[in-house]
Amino acid sequence: MQDVRGPPVKLLLAEASLELIPPEIWDEPDVRAYCRKRKKSPRWTLLDSSYHHRAMRKLSGTEKRGRPDIVHVTLLEALGSPLNLEGMLEVHVHTLSGHWIRIDPSTRLPRVYDRFKGLMEALLKEGKVVTEDGKVLLQSERRSFGEVLQELGKHPVVLLHESGEEMSDPVLEGLLGAGGLILVVGCFPHGDFSREVLEAADVRLRVHGQRLDAWVATSRALCSLERLLLRKT
Amino acid sequence: MQDVRGPPVKLLLAEASLELIPPEIWDEPDVRAYCRKRKKSPRWTLLDSSYHHRAMRKLSGTEKRGRPDIVHVTLLEALGSPLNLEGMLEVHVHTLSGHWIRIDPSTRLPRVYDRFKGLMEALLKEGKVVTEDGKVLLQSERRSFGEVLQELGKHPVVLLHESGEEMSDPVLEGLLGAGGLILVVGCFPHGDFSREVLEAADVRLRVHGQRLDAWVATSRALCSLERLLLRKT
Numbered sequence: 001m002q003d004v005r006g007p008p009v010k011l012l013l014a015e016a017s018l019e020l021i022p023p024e025i026w027d028e029p030d031v032r033a034y035c036r037k038r039k040k041s042p043r044w045t046l047l048d049s050s051y052h053h054r055a056m057r058k059l060s061g062t063e064k065r066g067r068p069d070i071v072h073v074t075l076l077e078a079l080g081s082p083l084n085l086e087g088m089l090e091v092h093v094h095t096l097s098g099h100w101i102r103i104d105p106s107t108r109l110p111r112v113y114d115r116f117k118g119l120m121e122a123l124l125k126e127g128k129v130v131t132e133d134g135k136v137l138l139q140s141e142r143r144s145f146g147e148v149l150q151e152l153g154k155h156p157v158v159l160l161h162e163s164g165e166e167m168s169d170p171v172l173e174g175l176l177g178a179g180g181l182i183l184v185v186g187c188f189p190h191g192d193f194s195r196e197v198l199e200a201a202d203v204r205l206r207v208h209g210q211r212l213d214a215w216v217a218t219s220r221a222l223c224s225l226e227r228l229l230l231r232k233t
Numbered sequence: 234m235q236d237v238r239g240p241p242v243k244l245l246l247a248e249a250s251l252e253l254i255p256p257e258i259w260d261e262p263d264v265r266a267y268c269r270k271r272k273k274s275p276r277w278t279l280l281d282s283s284y285h286h287r288a289m290r291k292l293s294g295t296e297k298r299g300r301p302d303i304v305h306v307t308l309l310e311a312l313g314s315p316l317n318l319e320g321m322l323e324v325h326v327h328t329l330s331g332h333w334i335r336i337d338p339s340t341r342l343p344r345v346y347d348r349f350k351g352l353m354e355a356l357l358k359e360g361k362v363v364t365e366d367g368k369v370l371l372q373s374e375r376r377s378f379g380e381v382l383q384e385l386g387k388h389p390v391v392l393l394h395e396s397g398e399e400m401s402d403p404v405l406e407g408l409l410g411a412g413g414l415i416l417v418v419g420c421f422p423h424g425d426f427s428r429e430v431l432e433a434a435d436v437r438l439r440v441h442g443q444r445l446d447a448w449v450a451t452s453r454a455l456c457s458l459e460r461l462l463l464r465k466t
Contacts, residue, residue, distance in 0.1 A: 113346040219452035
């Protein structure tokens with residue numbers, strides 16, 4: 001049974017590369033063609049560097065932007081994890097554009113990428129996604145990274161980073177000791193975390209000597225936590 | 234360094250739900266509309282239950298068919314794994330339709346689902362995918378499951394299955410002892426393995442008490458193997 005503080009592991013996908021197309025490129029030819037084909041308004045369409053590559057040259061900070069596929073695969077990995085199936089994981093996303101997305105652990109995300117994008121577009125437009133019987137599966141609101149950390153409670157903030165100390169059972173046990181931890185994983189394609197995220201971390205841990213895809217880093221950290229948490233219960 | 238027998242772990246995604254649209258439904262309305270929109274011939278288009286659901290009612294064994302997204306996410310997970318990055322993994326796919334697909338470990342698959350499907354369609358049409366400088370990244374040929382196992386060599390065949398013995402370090406070490414193992418993971422959405430696959434397994438191991446998504450099962454097994462193999466090297 002969970003205690004009143006909730007699941008022991010809170011996963012926070014940070015600087016997630018998921019945002020609506022910004023107004024300054026709504027009129028670019030590749031954006032217009034893409035939206036026309038899909039019968040959508042650019043205002044309520046996700047930025048996707050696979051399709052809006054040319055238009056994105058007009059934006060700043062593009063090395064981290066326009067990759068909702070990273071968020072999709074990483075969420076599939078996290079929501080399907082044994083830790084989540086056993087009720088010991090809470091999944092949050094904080095996007096580069098400043099949205100905090102909370103995901104009910106029972107959510108079955110669309111497996112197909114286009115449908116995932118459609119769901120995220122609806123979420124960012126409406127602020128929530130609700131089932132037919134009224135259960136809130138997804139919620140989105142604007143929050144800073146620091147505000148989200150405060151909401152998640154006073155647990156150690158563990159940042160996955162290839163410069164960190166090697167992740168080991170004793171290190172994780174020490175961090176979990178006080179009742180739980182917040183695991184922060186970057187969900188952007190290139191570049192490093194912002195200073196705000198780096199400075200918010202209590203400890204940096206690495207799962208491998210070189211940079212890993214976000215979904216691989218997530219699965220390895222969850223796998224190590226499962227070894228500690230699921231064998232004790 | 235690898236020995237002459239190749240990497241110690243051979244991952245075989247079995248009964249993979251990836252096939253071209255079969256002739257008996259080429260003329261179904263949803264297949265025709267889908268192919269017309271994408272300007273493709275049904276003959277060289279992947280079956281996808283998200284889009285061909287209605288037409289698939291005319292096929293047999295549909296509970297396992299038409300889910301190339303499962304193969305996509307599982308391959309992203311395997312090719313990005315530390316074990317693969319360290320040259321200790323070989324990745325193979327055997328499809329429900331009887332194709333053996335070999336994947337060069339340096340392959341960077343398309344991250345976007347539609348492009349992955351386009352790549353697989355080209356592979357099944359041409360038999361291989363080659364880089365501009367002549368390197369073969371992907372190869373496909375018709376083979377039975379038994380023939381593929383023979384090609385992979387005389388290693389223990391380990392089937393991930395929720396009915397199996399719990400995967401533990403001593404069990405894996407024993408299986409690896411003789412020089413390597415073949416890890417078989419199901420890549421279909423529902424139902425059980427065929428009798429042929431079940432009977433080919435030397436041992437069944439489980440990573441969790443309930444059925445997991447193929448990519449989660451794969452990441453957990455690779456994570457356990459990495460703990461054993463990457464710390465020793």
